[in-house]
Amino acid sequence: VTEGTIERTAERVILRYERVLLHPIEAVWRAITDPDEIHAWWGTRPEIDLRVGGEYVSYHATGDRVVDHIVRLDPPRLLEHTFWQHINPDARVTYRLEPVVEGTRLLLTHTMTTADLRTAADALAWEGDPYDLVSRTSQGWARLLDTLAASLD
Amino acid sequence: VDPFAVLADPTRRRLLDKLLDRERSVGELVDALGVNQPTVSKHLRVLREAGMVVSRIDAQRRQYRVDPTGLRQIDDWISAYRRLWSERLDALETHLNRRDKGD
Numbered sequence: 334v335t336e337g338t339i340e341r342t343a344e345r346v347i348l349r350y351e352r353v354l355l356h357p358i359e360a361v362w363r364a365i366t367d368p369d370e371i372h373a374w375w376g377t378r379p380e381i382d383l384r385v386g387g388e389y390v391s392y393h394a395t396g397d398r399v400v401d402h403i404v405r406l407d408p409p410r411l412l413e414h415t416f417w418q419h420i421n422p423d424a425r426v427t428y429r430l431e432p433v434v435e436g437t438r439l440l441l442t443h444t445m446t447t448a449d450l451r452t453a454a455d456a457l458a459w460e461g462d463p464y465d466l467v468s469r470t471s472q473g474w475a476r477l478l479d480t481l482a483a484s485l486d
Numbered sequence: 487v488d489p490f491a492v493l494a495d496p497t498r499r500r501l502l503d504k505l506l507d508r509e510r511s512v513g514e515l516v517d518a519l520g521v522n523q524p525t526v527s528k529h530l531r532v533l534r535e536a537g538m539v540v541s542r543i544d545a546q547r548r549q550y551r552v553d554p555t556g557l558r559q560i561d562d563w564i565s566a567y568r569r570l571w572s573e574r575l576d577a578l579e580t581h582l583n584r585r586d587k588g589d
Contacts, residue, residue: 339568344499348568352575356582364582374581375574443571447493447560 362409509551
């Protein structure tokens, strides 16, 4: 598992990941924008209206239907969308792709504000330690990924 | 004390930002934020009670700096997010590799 770096100010948190994928940029772009392909690795099939302002609707293991929006788009290099917009209005997930000799460099950033984190904790009726909540979500996602791995084997 | 409630206030976030690089006196914070001294002192007290800043007396002036203790819960939260994305990207990579072999 490659860990991301965390850039934190008192105002916002940016999680930053960089991966070199041994695949051409078009293949990686399809994998992050085609609903069927996303289904294969994310575990659920989103509905995507691939244009700036278009809806990015995702379904979660919890049963939640989450409507997000595409903020920036420059195929096949840039995709940015909101992330749980109704409870984290300022959070953004940004994929940046860049062709390199080995294939494609993927830069993923997840930006959130501390104010967003507070709102999210409230909206999800969090009580007590926020770590408990994330652990529960984390277990949900881990199960999802196990299912995915099994279905591909 | 709920660390998220403490950080929900924009003035307190600006105070912490100013203290991230080095310790500062109340006077310096008043100048840096353009907020009056009673307001700065009030917010510093909240931050101190939340374990997010500590102070010491230096040459008869109280100097404030960031205390990581109170920020730990938030770090825990963020670290959990960090792991989730790592897992997602692993899944993406695995997907691309399998699809390549399948084609």
